[in-house]
Amino acid sequence: MAVVIACVNHKGGCARTTTVVNLASSLANGNNEYGILPRKVLLVDMDPKGNVATTFGVDKKNIGLTMNELFSKGVDSSNISLDDYMIGPGTLTSSMKSAWRGVNPDRKKGPPKNIFINNLWILPADLDLSGMEIDLATRVGRENRLKLVLNQVKEDFDIIIIDTPASLGLLTINALSAAQFLLIPIQAEFYALEGMRQLIDSINMIQKSVNPELRLLGILLTMVQSRSKLCEKVAEQARKFFGERVFETQIPRSISIAESPLEGAPIVISQNINKSNSAVKSYWDFAKEFDRRLNKR
Numbered sequence: 349m350a351v352v353i354a355c356v357n358h359k360g361g362c363a364r365t366t367t368v369v370n371l372a373s374s375l376a377n378g379n380n381e382y383g384i385l386p387r388k389v390l391l392v393d394m395d396p397k398g399n400v401a402t403t404f405g406v407d408k409k410n411i412g413l414t415m416n417e418l419f420s421k422g423v424d425s426s427n428i429s430l431d432d433y434m435i436g437p438g439t440l441t442s443s444m445k446s447a448w449r450g451v452n453p454d455r456k457k458g459p460p461k462n463i464f465i466n467n468l469w470i471l472p473a474d475l476d477l478s479g480m481e482i483d484l485a486t487r488v489g490r491e492n493r494l495k496l497v498l499n500q501v502k503e504d505f506d507i508i509i510i511d512t513p514a515s516l517g518l519l520t521i522n523a524l525s526a527a528q529f530l531l532i533p534i535q536a537e538f539y540a541l542e543g544m545r546q547l548i549d550s551i552n553m554i555q556k557s558v559n560p561e562l563r564l565l566g567i568l569l570t571m572v573q574s575r576s577k578l579c580e581k582v583a584e585q586a587r588k589f590f591g592e593r594v595f596e597t598q599i600p601r602s603i604s605i606a607e608s609p610l611e612g613a614p615i616v617i618s619q620n621i622n623k624s625n626s627a628v629k630s631y632w633d634f635a636k637e638f639d640r641r642l643n644k645r
């Protein structure tokens with residue numbers, strides 16, 4: 349049975365999507381050197397911005413059926429096939445390769461051999477999902493609809509990771525109800541911890557009302573600037589507040605992470621570990637730490 353992890357922080361732009369696409373890719377492809385065994389992973393996009401698919405170079409025009417259709421039609425019928433909604437590793441690989449060709453038109457040899465993904469499926473979202481927030485509000489069992497969807501495929505995957513929007517609305521609540529574990533990325537900046545109280549209150553409310561199983565797996569500090577006093581302070585406060593739940597690995601602020609969506613692939617796929625900078629290594633280090641924590645549960 350798959351373990352389900354929701355990546356949540358209602359603060360916008362704190363690297364939720366960057367974190368889930370790199371984590372899901374690392375766990376799906378695996379890595380001998382890091383001792384990460386390949387796992388079958390489903391990455392679910394609950395954010396109407398739909399950035400998960402675009403990070404893998406999937407053109408929004410060719411996205412096919414999305415979470416919105418699944419929520420509005422599929423969830424009530426027992427005989428839907430989630431295969432119709434998922435984008436699999438073959439399509440993701442060819443999308444990444446054509447995105448690479450788009451940004452490197454002069455390189456005749458074609459995409460390098462590291463541009464591939466195995467074992468990863470995504471359930472994409474698009475802007476229509478924003479209407480679902482309102483539509484769900486009037487439905488019975490509105491907090492549990494994603495859980496019903498995922499119950500149908502839990503046996504087919506090892507790990508299910510959910511990306512969420514920058515809000516604590518019903519789409520995020522659906523993710524929190526469906527998950528066993530929470531992953532919270534925090535951007536290392538001045539206001540980072542201010543919203544934490546509100547987030548913790550919401551999580552407590554979800555634990556009490558709909559999902560008593562929900563546990564905090566960990567907090568990941570992102571966009572950390574070296575030699576920044578402010579970043580050190582945020583890291584120190586986060587550790588004081590959350591103790592060992594804060595991952596040892598920190599993700600540095602890096603231009604290559606910011607630019608990787610342009611290349612049409614998450615950085616752990618587009619760049620080799622050995623010859624690149626600390627940014628790609630940091631996401632592999634994080635995947636290893638995450639994997640260990642998950643195995644210890």
Ligand SMILES: Nc1ncnc2c1ncn2[C@@H]1O[C@H](COP(=O)(O)OP(=O)(O)OP(=O)(O)O)[C@@H](O)[C@H]1O
Pocket residue numbers: 359360361362363364365366367395397399513514570571572599600601602603605606607609
């Ligand atoms: N470590 C990093 N260094 C530099 N830029 C980063 C880093 N991580 C993410 N970014 C950039 O910061 C922006 C926000 O990241 P991302 O989209 O992953 O965050 P998010 O929390 O999912 O945002 P949103 O609220 O839009 O869903 C993006 O432009 C991304 O490329």
Ligand SMILES: [Mg+2]
Pocket residue numbers: 364365366395399512
């Ligand atoms: Mg996002």
